[in-house]
Amino acid sequence: MNTQRTPFVGSNWKMNTNAQEGFALIDAIGGLMQDGGVDVAVFPPFPYLMGIGERIKGGILLGAQDIWHNGNGAFTGEVSAEMLNDCGVNTVLTGHSERRHVIGESDELVNLKTKRVLESGLTAVLCIGELLEEREAGETDAVNERQIRAGLAGISEEQLGKVVLAYEPVWAIGTGKTATPEDAQNAHAAIRALICGMYSPAAGGAMRIIYGGSMKPSNAGELMAMTDVDGGLIGGASLKADDFYGIIEAARGSLVG
Ligand code: PEP
Numbered sequence: 001m002n003t004q005r006t007p008f009v010g011s012n013w014k015m016n017t018n019a020q021e022g023f024a025l026i027d028a029i030g031g032l033m034q035d036g037g038v039d040v041a042v043f044p045p046f047p048y049l050m051g052i053g054e055r056i057k058g059g060i061l062l063g064a065q066d067i068w069h070n071g072n073g074a075f076t077g078e079v080s081a082e083m084l085n086d087c088g089v090n091t092v093l094t095g096h097s098e099r100r101h102v103i104g105e106s107d108e109l110v111n112l113k114t115k116r117v118l119e120s121g122l123t124a125v126l127c128i129g130e131l132l133e134e135r136e137a138g139e140t141d142a143v144n145e146r147q148i149r150a151g152l153a154g155i156s157e158e159q160l161g162k163v164v165l166a167y168e169p170v171w172a173i174g175t176g177k178t179a180t181p182e183d184a185q186n187a188h189a190a191i192r193a194l195i196c197g198m199y200s201p202a203a204g205g206a207m208r209i210i211y212g213g214s215m216k217p218s219n220a221g222e223l224m225a226m227t228d229v230d231g232g233l234i235g236g237a238s239l240k241a242d243d244f245y246g247i248i249e250a251a252r253g254s255l256v257g
Contacts (some may be wrong), residue, residue, distance in 0.1 A: 001230055002245070017044070019047075037252045069113045091122060093125050094126050114151055164209075
């Protein structure tokens with residue numbers, strides 16, 4: 001990790017927990033938190049956002065797993081930026097692999113949602129990453145480039161300051177398989193070079209690029225020791241407060257180590 005960039009560590013609860021479990025989890029994480037050094041966000045399911053927001057402490061940011069790209073109106077089942085703001089949400093995931101590959105979101109829809117997040121003053125965690133067959137075909141960097149160019153279309157360099165990129169190889173998400181630190185570093189370095197070319201060296205240098213895919217306390221340190229790995233987006237391991245906190249500590253450790 002480069003110490004010029006504040007690490008970002010996110011906890012994606014996906015469609016897990018009930019209200020009681022969610023409250024217990026946020027209380028436990030809040031109880032462990034120590035000040036400074038790392039931006040920490042939790043992404044609970046929509047129905048629990050307000051309740052979690054009321055209990056959140058220790059500087060943890062409240063995040064949403066999705067957003068709809070229009071303002072309030074006739075979009076049954078969707079959730080607007082206005083509603084997320086109302087709930088105290090600060091950060092929104094866009095382009096998560098489950099939304100792309102299970103729900104069927106296109107690059108264009110991911111772009112509309114990302115723009116909406118930024119226009120609403122929120123931070124976007126734009127997720128990208130290749131499928132196993134794309135990796136095996138040597139297409140990792142090309143897939144990341146396509147998803148980044150499409151996802152960031154129409155987004156200015158100023159807006160880019162509120163974007164975190166999450167490189168999440170799809171084959172590593174929820175599978176227990178993790179990219180090696182070297183593979184993650186190679187992908188992250190290519191992503192940073194792309195941002196430098198698309199915007200400017202300053203924008204590329206400032207961009208936080210986090211890794212997601214079966215990150216846990218035992219592998220977080222070696223991943224985040226890589227120059228271009230600026231934190232993590234964590235699913236399974238973040239449902240246990242101690243494990244999630246262990247990853248936060250690894251992020252903090254990578255700043256001094
Ligand atoms: C994720 O959902 O973004 C993720 C990385 O999940 P997991 O940590 O379970 O692989």
